[in-house]
Amino acid sequence: MSRGRIPHWADVTLVPLASVFLAFVISGILIWAIGESPWAAMKLMVEGAFGSSYGWGYTLFYATNFIFTGLAVAVAFQARLFNIGGEGQALLGGLGVALVCLYIPWPHWSLALIAASLGAAVFGAGWALIPGYLQAKRGSHIVITTIMFNFIAASLLGYFLVNVLRPQGAQDPSSPRFPSETALPKLHEILGVFGIPFSTVPPVNISLLIAVGMCFAVWFMLWRTRLGFQIRAFGESEPAAEYAGISPVRITVYVMLISGALAGLMAVNSVMGEQQRLVLNAVEGAGFIGIAVALMGRNHPFGVFLAAILFGFLYQGGAELALWTGIPRELIVVIQALVILFTGALDNMVRIPIARIFAMRGAR
Amino acid sequence: MITAWTASARRSDPRMTQAQTQAMRQDTAASNAFAIELRGISKAFGPVQANKDISIRVRRGTIHGIVGENGAGKSTLMSILYGFYRADSGEILINGQQTDIPDSLSAIRAGVGMVFQHFKLVENFTVLENVILGAEAGAMLRPSLAKARGLLKDLAREFELNVDPDALIENLSVGHQQRVEILKALYREADILILDEPTGVLTPSEADHLFRILRGLKEQGKTIILITHKLREIMDVTDEVSVMRRGEMVATRTTSETSPTELAELMVGRKVLLRVEKTPAMPGPEVLRVEGLRLVDAQGVERLRSIGFALRAGEIVGIAGVAGNGQSELLEVLAGLRPAEGQAWMKGAPLPLSGPDCDAQARRARRIAHVPEDRHRRGLVLNFHAWENTALGYHNDDAYNPSPWKMDNAAIIRDTQAKMAAFDVRPPDPQLKASGFSGGNQQKIVLAREIEHTPEVLLVGQPTRGVDIGAIEFIHQRLITLRDAGAAILLVSVELDEILSLSDRIIVMFDGRIMGERAPDQTNAQELGLMMAGMA
Numbered sequence: 001m002s003r004g005r006i007p008h009w010a011d012v013t014l015v016p017l018a019s020v021f022l023a024f025v026i027s028g029i030l031i032w033a034i035g036e037s038p039w040a041a042m043k044l045m046v047e048g049a050f051g052s053s054y055g056w057g058y059t060l061f062y063a064t065n066f067i068f069t070g071l072a073v074a075v076a077f078q079a080r081l082f083n084i085g086g087e088g089q090a091l092l093g094g095l096g097v098a099l100v101c102l103y104i105p106w107p108h109w110s111l112a113l114i115a116a117s118l119g120a121a122v123f124g125a126g127w128a129l130i131p132g133y134l135q136a137k138r139g140s141h142i143v144i145t146t147i148m149f150n151f152i153a154a155s156l157l158g159y160f161l162v163n164v165l166r167p168q169g170a171q172d173p174s175s176p177r178f179p180s181e182t183a184l185p186k187l188h189e190i191l192g193v194f195g196i197p198f199s200t201v202p203p204v205n206i207s208l209l210i211a212v213g214m215c216f217a218v219w220f221m222l223w224r225t226r227l228g229f230q231i232r233a234f235g236e237s238e239p240a241a242e243y244a245g246i247s248p249v250r251i252t253v254y255v256m257l258i259s260g261a262l263a264g265l266m267a268v269n270s271v272m273g274e275q276q277r278l279v280l281n282a283v284e285g286a287g288f289i290g291i292a293v294a295l296m297g298r299n300h301p302f303g304v305f306l307a308a309i310l311f312g313f314l315y316q317g318g319a320e321l322a323l324w325t326g327i328p329r330e331l332i333v334v335i336q337a338l339v340i341l342f343t344g345a346l347d348n349m350v351r352i353p354i355a356r357i358f359a360m361r362g363a364r
Numbered sequence: 365m366i367t368a369w370t371a372s373a374r375r376s377d378p379r380m381t382q383a384q385t386q387a388m389r390q391d392t393a394a395s396n397a398f399a400i401e402l403r404g405i406s407k408a409f410g411p412v413q414a415n416k417d418i419s420i421r422v423r424r425g426t427i428h429g430i431v432g433e434n435g436a437g438k439s440t441l442m443s444i445l446y447g448f449y450r451a452d453s454g455e456i457l458i459n460g461q462q463t464d465i466p467d468s469l470s471a472i473r474a475g476v477g478m479v480f481q482h483f484k485l486v487e488n489f490t491v492l493e494n495v496i497l498g499a500e501a502g503a504m505l506r507p508s509l510a511k512a513r514g515l516l517k518d519l520a521r522e523f524e525l526n527v528d529p530d531a532l533i534e535n536l537s538v539g540h541q542q543r544v545e546i547l548k549a550l551y552r553e554a555d556i557l558i559l560d561e562p563t564g565v566l567t568p569s570e571a572d573h574l575f576r577i578l579r580g581l582k583e584q585g586k587t588i589i590l591i592t593h594k595l596r597e598i599m600d601v602t603d604e605v606s607v608m609r610r611g612e613m614v615a616t617r618t619t620s621e622t623s624p625t626e627l628a629e630l631m632v633g634r635k636v637l638l639r640v641e642k643t644p645a646m647p648g649p650e651v652l653r654v655e656g657l658r659l660v661d662a663q664g665v666e667r668l669r670s671i672g673f674a675l676r677a678g679e680i681v682g683i684a685g686v687a688g689n690g691q692s693e694l695l696e697v698l699a700g701l702r703p704a705e706g707q708a709w710m711k712g713a714p715l716p717l718s719g720p721d722c723d724a725q726a727r728r729a730r731r732i733a734h735v736p737e738d739r740h741r742r743g744l745v746l747n748f749h750a751w752e753n754t755a756l757g758y759h760n761d762d763a764y765n766p767s768p769w770k771m772d773n774a775a776i777i778r779d780t781q782a783k784m785a786a787f788d789v790r791p792p793d794p795q796l797k798a799s800g801f802s803g804g805n806q807q808k809i810v811l812a813r814e815i816e817h818t819p820e821v822l823l824v825g826q827p828t829r830g831v832d833i834g835a836i837e838f839i840h841q842r843l844i845t846l847r848d849a850g851a852a853i854l855l856v857s858v859e860l861d862e863i864l865s866l867s868d869r870i871i872v873m874f875d876g877r878i879m880g881e882r883a884p885d886q887t888n889a890q891e892l893g894l895m896m897a898g899m900a
Contacts, residue, residue: 226771229752229759236745242701243734243742244757245725 006355012303016296018350019342020310027335036327048320049313057187057202058319061274062286063312064204067211068266069290070297070304071218076259077299078222079235079251085131085146086263087287088153089124093264094271095160096123098278101178102165112182116272117210117265124264125257127153132256136249142256150287161280175278184273207269211308214262215301221258222301231255263287295344307343314339398460399424399556399587400445400476405454407440414440415451416611422556422604424459427578427588429598429619432608433631433832438591441608442558446478447471458556477549481561483541487534491527491544492516495551512551519550523580524573538686539570546577557581558589563597567686568860568893575601595624596861607631632833642844645868648677651852652698652732652821657706657717659693659876667693668704669876675821675852680843682855682867682884686896690876691856692737695825698854699734700727710821728757733814735807737825737856743810744798751780751794754813783812788838804835811839815846822846825856840866860889874898 006015028038049059069086076083083089096119106112131145158173165175184205188198222228234241234251242248271282289311296310297303318332342350400422407415415437422428432438443449445456447465456463458474465471471478485494495516496508513529520526527536527543536544542562549557559578563571578588578601590602598605599619606616607630615630652675659668668690675681685691697704703718710730716722727734736742744753755764755776763779766772780794787808789801798806807827814822827843828836843866847853857863863870864884872879872895879895 224770224773226759226765229755229771233745233748233752233756233759236747237741239738239742240745240756243699243724243736244759245700245723245728247723 006351006358010354010358011351012298012300014354015347015351016298016303016307016343018354019296019347020339022350023335023338023342027338030331030334031327034327034331036325041321041325041327044324045313045317045321048324049317052199053188053197054199054201055316055320057199057204058316059309059312060187060208061202061204061269061312062315063308064208064211064269064273065266065284065286066289066293066308066311067215067305068269069263069286070293070308071214071290071301072259072263072266073290073294074297074299074301074304075218075222075231075262076255077235077294078228079231079255081132081135081235081252081255081259082143083128083146083256083259083263084143084291085128085149085153085260085287086266086290087283087285088146088150089127089260089263090266090283090287091150091153091157092127093120093124093267094278094282095157096120096264097267097271098165098175098178101182101272102175106179106181109182109184113184113206113268113272116182117268120264120267121261122264124267125261128256128260128263129253132253132260135256136252157278157282158280161278165278173280178272178276182272183276184268203274205269205273207273210265210268212305214265215305218262219301227254263290292340292344295340295347310339311336397423399458400589401457401460402441402445403455403457405441405444405451405456407444407449407451413611415444418454418608418611418613420606420613420616422587422589424587425582425585426603427582427590427601429590429592429602429605430608431591431593431595431598431605431627431631433593436608436631437611438608439560440611442478442560442589442591445471446476446558472552472554475553475555476558477552477554477556478558479542479545479549479560479562481564483545485533485541485544488532490530490532491536491547492529494533494544495529495548497548499552515551516547519547522584523577525577537570538565539567539573542566542574543577554586556587556589558591560591561593562590563592563594564858565687567897568889569897571597595627598627599624609633628833634834640840640844640865642866643848645679645847647679647868648850650674651677651711652715652854653709654698655707657694657697657704657708659690659697659702659704661693667876668697671706671876671878673871673878673881675854677820677852678847678850679868680847680853680855680866682857682863682870683873684860684863684870684892684896685858685873687858689873689896691873692825693876694873695734695737695823695854695856698727698732698823699736700724700732724757725760728817731818731820733817733819733822735810735814735822735824735827737829739806739810744806746799747797749795749797750784750789750801750809751777753798753809754780754783754794756813758813758817783816784809786816787812787842802832803830804832804839807831807839808835811842815842818849818851820851822851822853823856824853826858827855828857828859828862860892864889864892872896 028042031038031041047055049055069090072086072089073083097116100116100119101112104115127149131142131149134140134145135142161173161175166173167176184207186200187204187208188200190206191198222232230241230246230251233244234246234248238248266286267282271278275282293304293307293311297307314336318335321327322329322332398421402418402420405415405418418441430438440449444451445465447468447470450466456465458476463474465474486497489497492509492512496512500508516529525543525547527540527547533541533544546557562574566574582588592598602619604616605619605622605627607614607627609631655672657668657671658666661667671694683691683694693702696702697717700723703722706717708715708717710732715730724734740746745756758764764772764776777794781792784792784794789805789808789812798809801809824843827839831839843853855863855866867884870882870884870887870892872882872892874896875898879898882892
């Protein structure tokens with residue numbers, strides 16, 4: 001009722017930018033308070049993340065993860081389903097990738113990529129299907145069930161790594177290395193084809209292109225297909241969807257399948273593209289970052305893309321900060337948390353003043 | 365509802381000329397005859413001017429009606445008087461005293477009481493507890509309760525305001541709940557009582573009772589402001605009436621010297637047909653038949669009890685009843701939104717009332733269209749563009765889906781433009797969100813969608829609720845046109861006038877049962893009112 005009217009363009013650009021700005025200002029005060037220079041820290045972060053193709057490579061690698069998990073949350077949210085289970089779905093996706101890469105011999109990476117993507121998507125979707133079905137049929141709240149399924153997924157993965165996948169005699173709870181035929185082409189190889197030089201170190205790989213493709217695919221699905229129409233109608237108003245003859249059960253299950261598949265696909269980047277083996281913490285919290293990415297990206301695929309780049313920057317820039325300054329690692333997490341807090345939770349704090357400014361301009 | 369976002373700091377200059385001000389000062393002595401006087405009240409919500417320079421005088425000890433279409437600014441004006449909003453400019457005088465009303469507490473202190481359209485009662489408190497709520501004298505309840513009990517007894521004797529003081533609100537009928545609201549105001553020693561659309565939820569006999577109470581209060585010297593859009597009530601009960609249109613006060617009349625036709629014209633700003641013009645129906649063959657329909661809700665309450673009737677092509681059957689007697693449920697069952705027991709046939713072929721083939725899509729496939737009672741909740745997705753709403757429910761149509769995996773948005777937009785033109789939707793912009801249209805235009809979007817698919821059966825709930833008079837006329841004509849084209853129409857409305865003027869047959873429902881059937885020209889509001897109250 002008391003929502004101000006802001007032009008759409010301002011809602012999608014001005015509000016998140018102002019939120020990020022505020023988060024940076026407060027982070028700056030924090031850095032200043034522990035006796036470091038906020039200006040130097042900012043410069044280091046930006047240079048570390050964007051100053052070289054090395055930095056770009058890492059930023060984009062992290063961003064790839066966040067695009068997948070961010071899309072997963074965004075798609076579910078279009079149906080007003082809050083999928084907190086991206087972490088678990090991505091872990092299961094990792095298991096799918098590992099099984100495909102380890103147990104089937106692949107002649108070429110391209111075939112392995114297709115099969116591993118399918119494996120990741122199917123495992124991720126399967127893991128989201130159970131909470132989705134419980135929500136649709138039994139009304140078990142999806143937030144609760146998906147959170148619980150994160151823990152189950154972690155335990156399940158631990159079991160698989162220790163008891164099934166771990167090579168004889170190894171101390172480390174991880175799978176053996178994948179065969180070299182399944183190694184994905186890195187970005188420097190792809191750019192090399194066009195004669196563009198790029199750092200060979202960062203793990204950014206062909207999954208980035210899949211992630212970008214997924215942004216387009218999700219956008220097309222949501223705004224150009226019948227399924228997307230039904231998902232959005234259901235999300236905006238369940239009684240109206242019911243009136244239109246859209247089955248809530250079916251939409252809930254479909255959306256969770258798509259969401260879980262997207263989260264699962266993240267493993268292609270991290271497990272197959274980077275580590276080439278499955279480890280316990282393969283997802284590294286990207287499932288949760290996906291929630292922030294979706295919030296900040298306004299649950300729109302293109303917004304998710306931009307927000308994912310920002311969080312990639314925070315990850316990579318933050319790592320540089322921890323490496324080169326006396327700023328403790330924990331403070332980087334605080335900065336990331338501030339961005340999440342401002343863009344996600346305190347959205348209206350920024351929106352209301354902006355709405356007021358627009359109202360004043362409109363009245364003049 | 366008006367969005368309450370912070371208005372701009374814009375304050376228009378006091379628009380009164382010096383001469384006007386002086387004139388007003390001169391008759392301050394005489395103005396003691398006025399319980400309420402508003403001078404030059406203006407209120408803007410952002411770019412929307414809800415009240416424009418409104419001046420009105422309400423004589424003490426009279427019933428003063430305020431009429432106007434939805435969105436004319438009646439509720440805003442009363443909210444200013446009750447301290448919910450602050451006027452951007454203007455003055456409020458109560459009993460000749462200039463009064464500042466920053467919040468509702470000040471309004472109560474100034475002797476203004478308000479009875480809201482949607483009651484503000486605690487359901488599981490007793491009548492007595494609700495009456496003293498917020499007006500307790502001291503930390504202990506007992507003295508207040510005793511005082512209230514005595515007062516309630518007096519009021520009941522004086523004004524026919526009898527309610528059991530120890531009854532729980534949830535066990536009271538709507539009419540009795542409203543009396544509790546009035547008692548609350550009187551307990552707070554209100555001299556001026558504002559009632560906002562008080563009869564919307566009442567049966568005709570309950571409404572008559574309310575009017576007797578109001579007349580009694582008037583005789584005791586209370587001043588009453590009655591906000592309504594029902595002209596018949598204005599004519600029945602008020603002494604004076606003020607008409608609002610688009611935020612402005614357009615006229616004030618002595619009720620005995622005006623007529624419903626004049627008031628309607630003032631409200632709309634042009635001539636209006638209050639009666640629907642239609643030719644006698646020429647009913648064709650039976651289209652829809654229902655037998656032994658029974659619905660039990662989740663709480664185990666029987667909502668529909670052995671309902672049976674038939675609809676024929678080319679007729680409008682109206683279902684009259686006080687809200688909450690099963691009409692809404694009947695519509696939902698027929699529209700496929702709720703499974704029920706019983707049998708139904710569409711043109712002789714069975715129509716499943718439960719099971720997997722019973723949903724809104726299946727009904728549309730059988731050419732049963734539905735204009736739901738609540739267009740905000742069901743009929744529209746408010747956050748969707750008009751064109752997306754045009755596809756709602758028909759999103760599987762071949763015309764919208766030339767290829768199996770892509771919706772043809774451009775085709776839907778073209779179709780929306782055509783429908784908007786046919787139904788005179790304003791503004792005719794398919795890209796505007798549904799929430800951006802007025803109530804009447806929203807309803808036209810829904811009606812256009814359902815009617816233009818040429819259904820054989822149209823289920824319509826409250827077609828003109830919250831719709832302005834101009835659009836009401838249009839909507840009624842469209843329904844008659846659809847009937848004359850051979851469709852069977854089932855009309856549910858709580859507006860008895862609407863039922864009487866549109867229907868070819870009238871079915872009255874009470875407590876989930878059909879009380880009987882009448883022909884509109886052989887019955888009247890009194891008889892129907894008795895049947896609606898379960899007394900015939």
